[in-house]
Amino acid sequence: MTAEAAQPQQPLLRVRDLKIRIQMDNGVMNAVDGVDFEIRRGRTLGLVGESGCGKSLTSRALIGINPKECETSGTIAYTSSQEPEAKGEPLNLLALNPNGRKIRSIRGRKIAMIFQEPMTAFSPMYTIGNQIMEAILIHRTRNKKEAKRIALEMLGKVGISDQEKRFDQYPHEFSGGMRQRAMISMALSCNPELLIADEPTTALDVTIQAQVLELMKRLQREFGMAILLVTHDLGVIAEMCDEVAVMYLGKIVEQAPMKDIFRNPKHPYTKGLLRSMPRLGGSKAKRLESIEGSVPIPVNMPPMCGFYDRCKDRIEGVCNARSVPATRISDSHTVRCFLYSEQPGGQQR
């Protein structure tokens, strides 16, 4: 990748102050509330958090496929190194018309996505082959024979044997793991720069999970794409990611390289998550810890730490009095917690 070498400072995707607001009957829900992150070429960023923390909305906002009820603001600067966009100039994806030609030429082609439910993510009405070919026919070739050849090749790459027969089968004739493989082959059929994987293994059983993750890693090496992995499963994060962003209630509360998150977690929420993860060789007598309480609904929230009610280390009068700025602990490690800000209650960013 020469283009990458020419502009090492430009990440593939730079997300700044991403906000998603949803109008509700009882107010505005700040589902995603000022999220910043970067995805670097060929690397894997894990976005981890509980259900409802806004991680799926965030990932879908990147290619503008959230429902129209979601008001999205901020910038998503995308710098392609592939033709024809390889001018090295960032393109703000959020400024594009969400149904326009430009964003559609990026969806599926440059940024592809796979979903949690391989069961329902395919339409039961068409053959797997038809649905894989669709993406190829939009972005790569108009020739059906050529498209079929590419699709069959992709099916082979994801480890589906007997492709010719499989190609003409319907989703219900595939097992869950097979369907997710087919989904991956569909997403990768146009050789994207970024693969967004929204809970790709959640619906699969454990052995299949491992196979699918292994497959994703192998294909990442082969195609050199970046991955944004959205999951609630820290095990998957540990397996896959270079960097991790922990999301809680629409905000990224901690962001660091994967090893730092596991060895040196800072935010009380991250610590809680790690403690609630079962470990091999852990003492049986010890009960698995859980984080008390439940996630509040971010409607009409005053400026305060969203984790306040559930936090063991909360500082009254500080944590519930103002919104929490991000504190840089090291070059690559930031955390959004007053325990680490130099002057508690100091300036907001």
Add this chain to the structure above:
Amino acid sequence: MLQFTLKRILLAVPVVFFISVIVFYIIQLPPGDYVSNYAAEMSVAGEVFTQEDMDAMRADLGLDRPVYEQYFIWVKDIVLYGDFGFSFNYNKPVLAVIEQYMGLTLTVSLVTMAFQYFVAIPIGIYCAVKQYSIGDYFFSGLSFLGMATPHFLMAVILMFLSYTWFGDPLLGLFSAEYVNAPWSMDKAIDLAKHMVIPVIVIGLSGTADLIRVMRGQMLDELNKPNVVTARAKGLSERKILFKYPTRAALNPIVSTFGWSLTSIFTGSTITAIVLNLPIQGPVMFNALLGQDMYLAGTWLLFMALLTVLGTLISDILLAWLDPKIRTEFRGT
């Protein structure tokens, strides 16, 4: 697939037989028979009908035999000679009576059905895509109104409007000069003109119903993950709409296809009486009133057959549309 179809047809045979028994039982249920009915009418007209006359007439028509014997003779003639009995009212074989009305009945019914689907499906799609828009409220209001308005009232209203606007209530299916004329282009145009009101009236509630079903189905389908997948592939909204949700939403519509034809046949009776349409409905209504038992029985049997057939057609269509069911078929 062929095997499945054959199997279903074979299964239909006992069903139809069973229905024929029930049908015959039902038309025997009302007190009296054709002869007593006829006698009552005659005596109103001033004729004297003695008990002997009635008995002779019964013997003549075969009505003096036990019910089961009448039934077996009826069925035997149907199976062996294709003879569905004799219509006392029309003094003709039942088949001749039915034949006389069949062409126009089928025309009106099929056109009505086509009208329902062609109007309801696009409106249903529109209402779902633009949920809660003014257009959606307008069509939803209209379709509830359509479901709630009785046929005969609608028929009278449209007749009145047609009379005030065009000076012709467009009764019947032909203008007077064409009723006995041979078929010609002008006659066909005349028929088309006269069919507008009946088709709207008969199709109204079905259309309203279908709009609701289609809208609901579409709303379901539009929220399915496969729509998001398609969007993530870079497909345009328009292509997505027709390829994924619309296609899937058609399945339940198709599965009701079978009995919607029957319901148009039977549902049009009152409309046909009000609008004076020369179709089956009123003929059968009179047959039931006058205890013209073979005509009524044949009609009911025919309806039952249509339902069985319609269901079969629906199933085959559904198998053709839905790959999941198709695979199950292959298994049988």
